[in-house]
Amino acid sequence: MAWNRKHLLDIESLSADEIRLILDTARAFKAVGERAIKKVPALRGKTVINLFVEPSTRTRTSFELAAIRLSADVINFSTEASSFKKGETLKDTARNLEALSADIIIIRHSAAGAPHFLSRVLLASVVNAGDGAHEHPTQALLDIFTILEKKGRIAGLKVTILGDILYSRVARSDIWALLKLGAQVTLCGPPTLVPKTFEQMGCRVTHDLDDAIRDADIINLLRIQHERQRKAMFPSLSEYTSLYGLNRARLAITKPDALLMHPGPINRGVEIDSESADGERSVILEQVTNGLAVRMAVLFLINGGVGPQEIAA
Amino acid sequence: MAWNRKHLLDIESLSADEIRLILDTARAFKAVGERAIKKVPALRGKTVINLFVEPSTRTRTSFELAAIRLSADVINFSTEASSFKKGETLKDTARNLEALSADIIIIRHSAAGAPHFLSRVLLASVVNAGDGAHEHPTQALLDIFTILEKKGRIAGLKVTILGDILYSRVARSDIWALLKLGAQVTLCGPPTLVPKTFEQMGCRVTHDLDDAIRDADIINLLRIQHERQRKAMFPSLSEYTSLYGLNRARLAITKPDALLMHPGPINRGVEIDSESADGERSVILEQVTNGLAVRMAVLFLINGGVGPQEIAA
Amino acid sequence: MAWNRKHLLDIESLSADEIRLILDTARAFKAVGERAIKKVPALRGKTVINLFVEPSTRTRTSFELAAIRLSADVINFSTEASSFKKGETLKDTARNLEALSADIIIIRHSAAGAPHFLSRVLLASVVNAGDGAHEHPTQALLDIFTILEKKGRIAGLKVTILGDILYSRVARSDIWALLKLGAQVTLCGPPTLVPKTFEQMGCRVTHDLDDAIRDADIINLLRIQHERQRKAMFPSLSEYTSLYGLNRARLAITKPDALLMHPGPINRGVEIDSESADGERSVILEQVTNGLAVRMAVLFLINGGVGPQEIAA
Numbered sequence: 001m002a003w004n005r006k007h008l009l010d011i012e013s014l015s016a017d018e019i020r021l022i023l024d025t026a027r028a029f030k031a032v033g034e035r036a037i038k039k040v041p042a043l044r045g046k047t048v049i050n051l052f053v054e055p056s057t058r059t060r061t062s063f064e065l066a067a068i069r070l071s072a073d074v075i076n077f078s079t080e081a082s083s084f085k086k087g088e089t090l091k092d093t094a095r096n097l098e099a100l101s102a103d104i105i106i107i108r109h110s111a112a113g114a115p116h117f118l119s120r121v122l123l124a125s126v127v128n129a130g131d132g133a134h135e136h137p138t139q140a141l142l143d144i145f146t147i148l149e150k151k152g153r154i155a156g157l158k159v160t161i162l163g164d165i166l167y168s169r170v171a172r173s174d175i176w177a178l179l180k181l182g183a184q185v186t187l188c189g190p191p192t193l194v195p196k197t198f199e200q201m202g203c204r205v206t207h208d209l210d211d212a213i214r215d216a217d218i219i220n221l222l223r224i225q226h227e228r229q230r231k232a233m234f235p236s237l238s239e240y241t242s243l244y245g246l247n248r249a250r251l252a253i254t255k256p257d258a259l260l261m262h263p264g265p266i267n268r269g270v271e272i273d274s275e276s277a278d279g280e281r282s283v284i285l286e287q288v289t290n291g292l293a294v295r296m297a298v299l300f301l302i303n304g305g306v307g308p309q310e311i312a313a
Numbered sequence: 314m315a316w317n318r319k320h321l322l323d324i325e326s327l328s329a330d331e332i333r334l335i336l337d338t339a340r341a342f343k344a345v346g347e348r349a350i351k352k353v354p355a356l357r358g359k360t361v362i363n364l365f366v367e368p369s370t371r372t373r374t375s376f377e378l379a380a381i382r383l384s385a386d387v388i389n390f391s392t393e394a395s396s397f398k399k400g401e402t403l404k405d406t407a408r409n410l411e412a413l414s415a416d417i418i419i420i421r422h423s424a425a426g427a428p429h430f431l432s433r434v435l436l437a438s439v440v441n442a443g444d445g446a447h448e449h450p451t452q453a454l455l456d457i458f459t460i461l462e463k464k465g466r467i468a469g470l471k472v473t474i475l476g477d478i479l480y481s482r483v484a485r486s487d488i489w490a491l492l493k494l495g496a497q498v499t500l501c502g503p504p505t506l507v508p509k510t511f512e513q514m515g516c517r518v519t520h521d522l523d524d525a526i527r528d529a530d531i532i533n534l535l536r537i538q539h540e541r542q543r544k545a546m547f548p549s550l551s552e553y554t555s556l557y558g559l560n561r562a563r564l565a566i567t568k569p570d571a572l573l574m575h576p577g578p579i580n581r582g583v584e585i586d587s588e589s590a591d592g593e594r595s596v597i598l599e600q601v602t603n604g605l606a607v608r609m610a611v612l613f614l615i616n617g618g619v620g621p622q623e624i625a626a
Numbered sequence: 627m628a629w630n631r632k633h634l635l636d637i638e639s640l641s642a643d644e645i646r647l648i649l650d651t652a653r654a655f656k657a658v659g660e661r662a663i664k665k666v667p668a669l670r671g672k673t674v675i676n677l678f679v680e681p682s683t684r685t686r687t688s689f690e691l692a693a694i695r696l697s698a699d700v701i702n703f704s705t706e707a708s709s710f711k712k713g714e715t716l717k718d719t720a721r722n723l724e725a726l727s728a729d730i731i732i733i734r735h736s737a738a739g740a741p742h743f744l745s746r747v748l749l750a751s752v753v754n755a756g757d758g759a760h761e762h763p764t765q766a767l768l769d770i771f772t773i774l775e776k777k778g779r780i781a782g783l784k785v786t787i788l789g790d791i792l793y794s795r796v797a798r799s800d801i802w803a804l805l806k807l808g809a810q811v812t813l814c815g816p817p818t819l820v821p822k823t824f825e826q827m828g829c830r831v832t833h834d835l836d837d838a839i840r841d842a843d844i845i846n847l848l849r850i851q852h853e854r855q856r857k858a859m860f861p862s863l864s865e866y867t868s869l870y871g872l873n874r875a876r877l878a879i880t881k882p883d884a885l886l887m888h889p890g891p892i893n894r895g896v897e898i899d900s901e902s903a904d905g906e907r908s909v910i911l912e913q914v915t916n917g918l919a920v921r922m923a924v925l926f927l928i929n930g931g932v933g934p935q936e937i938a939a
């Protein structure tokens with residue numbers, strides 16, 4: 001199959017084949033990352049702009065490195081020093097960046113739908129690097145890539161997502177990707193953060209941690225998103241930890257080969273203890289490494305790249 | 314003619330021929346921007362430092378991209394993280410950057426004359442990216458470039474600059490450039506922001522909007538510069554808009570081919586309504602695109618470039 | 627001799643031969659900085675991350691340019707926008723950067739020992755760009771490089787370090803480097819900032835300025851480190867200046883060829899007056915230029931470079 005999209009806005013609108021093409025392309029780029037010189041000329045002379053309206057180091061740096069390794073020129077647009085203070089609209093800011101002949105604009109924004117909006121008003125390609133509590137598609141792609149690399153398949157796997165589902169764009173993107181590729185998805189956490197309405201997406205919802213993790217092949221923890229919670233959704237962090245925090249005792253009931261994932265940054269001692277985060281079953285740092293390959297693949301494909309065969313050549 | 318200057322500090326001291334040489338060179342670089350690979354090796358191995366002591370994204374990004382496209386290495390010097398907090402003088406900071414073998418220092422500063430001061434104490438080339446309410450020469454050059462591209466000439470054109478003239482470095486640079494190239498310049502706005510003293514520069518001053526725009530070939534709007542006004546110079550934004558804001562009704566009396574310009578960022582609904590800002594006569598985004606070409610030309614010439622013939626070759 | 631270290635963490639653990647190898651390599655890189663195209667391909671395709679947890683422009687920019695001139699890809703990790711706000715540990719942040727396949731992590735941190743800690747938990751190379759009041763090894767190396775260039779030797783020279791020794795990582799690194807290479811080191815300043823305990827390192831300690839500078843070949847001034855002093859260590863800045871500030875009258879008693887050094891940024895009128903800072907004996911700006919060459923040498927060697935013969939080739 002061939003890639004025909006100009007933007008990467010969400011996982012919801014991708015087909016299973018499109019997801020697979022990104023993953024195959026990412027696999028070829030991961031091999032590039034193991035060479036002595038980790039660069040390819042695919043985006044030479046192209047301009048990529050990181051428009052991060054919400055603070056982020058991890059994701060911004062990953063996209064920046066991905067673009068650099070494709071030989072693109074990358075500009076970081078810092079909101080601190082930006083025209084937003086002067087009252088300019090997002091649309092005007094983005095159209096100005098485009099007028100500087102940006103080829104690809106990577107946007108993170110606190111408003112759900114901001115990347116979709118930009119994709120309708122710009123000629124440049126748009127990549128969603130996280131929009132409000134809506135989607136974070138490259139995070140889901142790197143999660144799927146990591147699972148596939150470790151387990152060899154997605155279809156039929158039991159994947160539990162644990163924590164603050166309601167406010168999590170990572171959860172929404174993961175759910176879409178996992179279901180499209182045939183996994184069984186269980187969501188778990190306090191009722192205020194994991195409402196039953198998620199069953200309508202095709203997930204199982206439980207508020208019982210043991211029930212959620214006992215048979216899981218993958219346990220994907222989410223960070224407690226203080227910054228996106230407008231009011232307290234649970235009594236205290238320590239109560240959350242006592243009910244849903246992962247630790248050695250709790251992991252004792254899980255399958256021995258169940259993997260632990262986390263999009264980072266980790267709150268050690270809150271959603272997971274250090275022993276588990278650093279243990280053999282944790283693939284948290286591999287997720288970071290795979291994120292770079294996945295983001296190279298996304299930038300490559302939306303820039304007109306054909307697929308993995310082109311990279312090997 | 315040949316370029317003989319090491320710095321670009323203002324428009325006031327340039328000859329009409331020097332302005333034309335920059336514009337001709339910018340035209341060649343605009344063509345480079347339309348190639349698949351938008352880079353030329355002219356400044357390879359040279360170090361360009363963006364020393365922005367006042368916040369700016371738009372202009373800093375434009376200079377950064379201009380330098381990157383010339384293959385220079387660019388360092389952004391952020392004032393937030395700077396030694397200014399530790400009490401270092403501007404001169405010491407700039408001499409330290411020069412000691413790191415900076416070839417070109419691009420400076421924006423809230424103090425009028427800061428670039429001229431640096432040009433006297435440094436061996437590196439200095440480019441003024443806006444100094445207080447004094448000058449913003451590359452903005453004027455991109456304005457002139459845009460007018461010339463659209464109208465084919467500058468001499469004899471009627472150009473109206475509208476808004477906060479008193480506090481505007483853009484207005485001062487535009488006035489110098491327009492008058493040197495033979496345009497007729499009208500300034501308009503509230504008496505507190507457009508004092509009669511500007512007539513001494515050779516401009517017409519009026520406080521009547523209809524009078525200012527009726528015969529204009531070009532209407533160049535300025536942003537209301539809240540940040541540079543120490544006391545209120547007009548009763549309220551809404552009063553400003555009711556008297557001087559551009560909208561469809563007011564534009565009805567203008568020439569059908571009059572162009573609308575604005576240095577950005579736009580305050581939509583204040584100095585201009587959205588319909589007019591986004592209408593056919595608006596060249597606001599083309600100004601941004603042309604700014605990149607003009608800044609490439611300036612960096613190229615002060616680095617010893619000869620002229621447009623060199624770029625085509 | 628050959629370089630065998632993966633990290634540059636301090637001067638204390640280096641041998642005199644290792645220091646000399648860095649200096650010889652830096653000399654070759656200084657020659658590169660005088661070419662028209664100041665770049666070499668030594669680190670092409672390598673990723674260098676500037677992890678500056680304490681604000682710094684001078685040192686960060688110097689390392690950034692050093693890496694760029696070696697053709698590395700450089701990412702600046704800003705603490706403002708960082709995950710530290712979200713409660714991530716330094717170890718997790720650094721391991722995440724490493725998972726993005728950083729080859730070299732340059733760290734500045736307010737906690738003494740932070741680079742050593744990272745070197746134990748990371749596979750990447752670590753360079754100490756200043757840790758608390760502990761060490762700032764590349765500053766000492768550039769100081770030694772500058773002295774050697776001017777005086778032709780270190781052994782037997784009388785070097786006076788003047789000012790806030792107690793809180794100065796520069797002083798500690800300088801002392802180690804100078805003593806290892808055979809200089810005689812005198813420390814001078816108010817008793818609260820220059821305690822007698824430094825005699826145990828092998829230095830002479832005096833609180834009498836004339837005694838400290840009369841026979842010195844080198845007078846190395848330190849900045850008064852307001853930000854690292856938790857309580858007032860002397861009555862006032864003006865009292866400090868009256869007792870220990872350098873000026874023309876005081877320099878009259880020194881050797882005519884004694885050099886003045888300062889790591890910057892200078893507090894003009896506090897530790898030194900402007901006439902002396904800008905005078906013929908001042909090598910302050912040469913220190914900055916040499917810092918770039920020394921940092922190129924450090925990055926080159928820890929990346930596996932053999933020595934100066936490789937650069938000339």
